[in-house]
Amino acid sequence: MLVEWEMAIRLLLSSILGGFIGYEREAHHKAAGLRTHILVSIGSCLIMILSIKIYSSVQGFTNADPARLAAQVVSGIGFLGAGSIMKEGSTVKGLTTAASLWVVSGVGLAVGSGYYMGAFMTTGFVFLTLTILARIENKDHKCLVELSLTTADKPGQVGKIGSILGLYGIQIRDVKIKEQEQEQDRLEMVFMVYVPRQVQGNDVTLAILDIPGITCVNFNS
Known part of the structure; x- marks a missing residue:
């Protein structure tokens, strides 16, 4: 029987x-x-404890299964993992984070049982x-690139930019939005993105400038 300490x-x-694995996910700005x-x-x-x-406490009095309660963690964690999975167009994101949550639950069960x-x-x-493996998967991408732009303050702009x-095949890592001090009806957006090597920055710039309301686009490697 387990003692308190x-x-x-x-x-x-x-x-x-759990924090050791979670720190890696946190460093990459993941949902979980x-x-x-x-x-x-x-x-x-x-x-598990x-x-x-x-x-x-019931050993010898009934045919209780000590793994039955813990087994519900394995199936129950699926609901939490599903919350970290997001679909953007034809791309599904968050599967790795959902898998890491599932594995972390197994780590907790292993520690709780003394393994x-x-x-x-x-x-x-x-x-x-x-x-x-994340570095291997990203070997075809450049280093992190900063994409800054100025746009009119109207709904749907971020979604349109994300679609372009x-x-x-450009991956968004982070985005910051702030109002311009001189013009209250305009916003300044700064995206941190991974750009595939075969993609030309000028092509992306022209495509973004075609979005109504966007007046300035800059790539800073």
Whole structure:
């Protein structure tokens, strides 16, 4: 039977391992970041501990299955993962983050049941997969490029710009919007994007300038 200090250590360890993976997602501005991964890992760990303690309290009196309660985490985490998946045109984003949440729940369950080696190895493999393979996937892209533009303050502009960038296979990493001090009816937008090597900046600039209301476009590598 688990003692209180051992439960505390398992909960702490699960938060550290979950946070390790969540930090990588947070650094890439994903929908589910540091806090979400930590909470999933701690919650999964707690449910696993509860399963073990409940089974210990009724062992010998009934044919209880200690894995039944913990098994619901595996299916239940799918609802949370689905919230991080977004569809933009023909592109689906967030699958990797959803998968990392699912794996983190498994890490929490492993720590909660006392399988520390499996939890550590899984965390290491997941972190390497998210960092190293991401670089391989992005090998055909340039370094981060700043795209700044000036546009009229009217609804739908960001969506139109995103559609143009999507046509050229340009990935948006971050976007900032602010009003111009001189003209209140105009906005300044700054996009941080990954541009494929075969794409010409002039072609993208002309395509964006065709959007009504946009007056100035600049690429800064």
